[in-house]
Every structure is written in C-alpha cells, then in structure tokens.
Amino acid sequence: MSTPHIDANNGDFAQTVLMPGDPLRAQYIAENFLDDAVKVAGVRNMYGFTGTYKGKLVSIMGSGMGIPSMSIYARELIVSYGVKNLIRIGTCGGIGSDIKIRDVIFAQGASTDSNVNRARVRGYDFSAIADFDLLLNGVNAAKELGIKAKVGNVFTTDTFYQADNTFYQELDKLGMLAIDMETAGLYGVAAEYGAKAMALFTVSDHVITGEATPSEERQSTFNEMVKIALESIEA
Ligand SMILES: O=P(O)(O)O[C@H]1O[C@H](CO)[C@@H](O)[C@H]1O
Numbered sequence: 001m002s003t004p005h006i007d008a009n010n011g012d013f014a015q016t017v018l019m020p021g022d023p024l025r026a027q028y029i030a031e032n033f034l035d036d037a038v039k040v041a042g043v044r045n046m047y048g049f050t051g052t053y054k055g056k057l058v059s060i061m062g063s064g065m066g067i068p069s070m071s072i073y074a075r076e077l078i079v080s081y082g083v084k085n086l087i088r089i090g091t092c093g094g095i096g097s098d099i100k101i102r103d104v105i106f107a108q109g110a111s112t113d114s115n116v117n118r119a120r121v122r123g124y125d126f127s128a129i130a131d132f133d134l135l136l137n138g139v140n141a142a143k144e145l146g147i148k149a150k151v152g153n154v155f156t157t158d159t160f161y162q163a164d165n166t167f168y169q170e171l172d173k174l175g176m177l178a179i180d181m182e183t184a185g186l187y188g189v190a191a192e193y194g195a196k197a198m199a200l201f202t203v204s205d206h207v208i209t210g211e212a213t214p215s216e217e218r219q220s221t222f223n224e225m226v227k228i229a230l231e232s233i234e235a
C-alpha cells in the first residue's frame with residue numbers, strides 16, 4: 001500500500017531508516033555500504049532502499065531539504081510502514097568556535113525558528129530531543145570507531161540564507177553547536193507518532209568563520225558518519 005509520497009509495499013522498510021537529505025546520497029549508501037540492497041521507493045526521485053549491513057536489516061531514504069519535506073516522509077514511514085527508528089544523517093553548518101569542519105555532531109536537542117513543534121503543544125514550547133537509546137548507541141559507535149564526536153543542542157532553521165549573520169553569534173552564545181534544516185521537525189514527528197529519532201551530522205562549512213570542506217573531502221567525512229550510524233543499529 002503506497003502513500004501520497006512513498007510507493008513502497010507493506011514490509012518493504014526495515015524498522016530502522018537512515019535519512020540523508022539528498023536522495024542520491026541514499027543511493028550512494030545503499031550501493032556502497034549495504035548488501036543485497038533493493039530500491040523500494042522512488043516517487044519524486046526521493047529514493048528509498050532496503051538491504052543489510054553486517055546481517056542487520058536497514059533502510060535508507062532521502063528526506064529532502066527542510067522541515068516540511070522531512071516531516072512528510074518521517075510521518076509516512078512511521079504511520080504507514082511501521083518504521084520504529086529514524087536516524088538523520090546530514091550535513092550542517094558549524095557554529096561554535098570549537099567546532100571544526102569535518103567534525104561529527106550528535107543533535108541531543110534541536111531548537112528552531114519553525115512553528116511546527118509549538119503547534120503540537122497549543123503554542124507552548126516543546127523540547128525537541130533525540131531518543132536517548134539511539135543517541136547513546138550512536139555515541140558509543142563513534143567511540144568504538146575512534147571518531148571524536150560532539151553532542152549537544154543544534155538549531156534547525158527554515159532559512160538557509162539568514163538575513164542577518166549576527167544571528168549565528170547569538171546562537172553560539174547559547175551554546176548551539178551547529179545549524180541544519182530538518183532535525184527539530186524530525187524529533188517532533190517522532191514524538192507525535194510514537195517512534196524514536198536521532199540526528200547526526202558532519203560539518204560541511206562553518207557559518208561564522210566561512211571555512212568550508214573542500215568538495216573532494218566531503219565524501220570521506222560523510223562515510224565516517226554513515227559508518228557510525230550503521231554500526232549503532234541494534235540487530
Ligand atoms: O545534507 P543535508 O542532509 O541535506 O542537510 C543540510 O543540507 C541542506 C542545505 O544545504 C539542508 O537539508 C541541511 O539540513
């Protein structure tokens with residue numbers, strides 16, 4: 001049974017879905033990290049794949065950019081396909097002065113300029129937080145792989161191009177590690193529909209210093225994050 005945005009059959013998705021923003025990254029992961037990967041979804045070229053990693057069944061599906069796109073796919077995966085764990089694997093802009101490009105960051109919590117989570121609690125504030133077990137498994141997997149990772153609050157924005165860059169300094173003062181465009185929405189959808197969610201990123205650029213990862217290095221840092229996410233999955 002397909003949904004308006006996912007043309008997969010019942011049972012096509014594993015209990016855990018890794019979600020990069022870019023569907024071509026989903027395809028790259030399926031081709032390079034999974035065994036026996038099968039394409040299960042492709043409406044609007046938002047590809048979804050299911051295969052195995054070290055014998056564990058896992059799916060990968062693009063989320064698109066921004067909270068609205070992520071929220072559609074996350075909701076349909078949970079409600080219509082019974083997905084239990086959603087792990088965002090994305091890129092982000094670094095904010096803190098101790099954040100360097102290529103760092104791996106776990107989003108323990110996600111603040112936002114979006115109204116979607118307030119709308120879930122009658123206009124009050126909602127703490128958009130990662131599922132503790134998924135976060136712990138991810139942090140432990142990073143440790144075992146010898147990859148240093150940072151864990152903390154991030155900011156999810158609807159606006160990739162900020163009108164006023166001094167905003168980043170204000171986020172820095174509040175201890176925000178990084179900025180992305182989906183995580184607060186993912187955490188809200190997971191809470192609303194009873195699934196677990198967690199996000200980790202690699203820092204592609206630093207929004208205060210302007211430093212950016214050279215394009216030829218992006219793939220290798222991205223691969224480290226993918227390995228962390230895949231190793232963190234429980235059988
Ligand atoms: O690399 P992805 O996962 O798409 O994540 C980041 O990149 C996009 C912006 O360029 C936004 O989706 C942002 O969250």
Ligand SMILES: O=c1cc[nH]c(=O)[nH]1
Nearest residue numbers: 091092093179180181
């Ligand atoms: O959302 C994002 C991702 C990477 N870099 C940014 O500045 N923002």
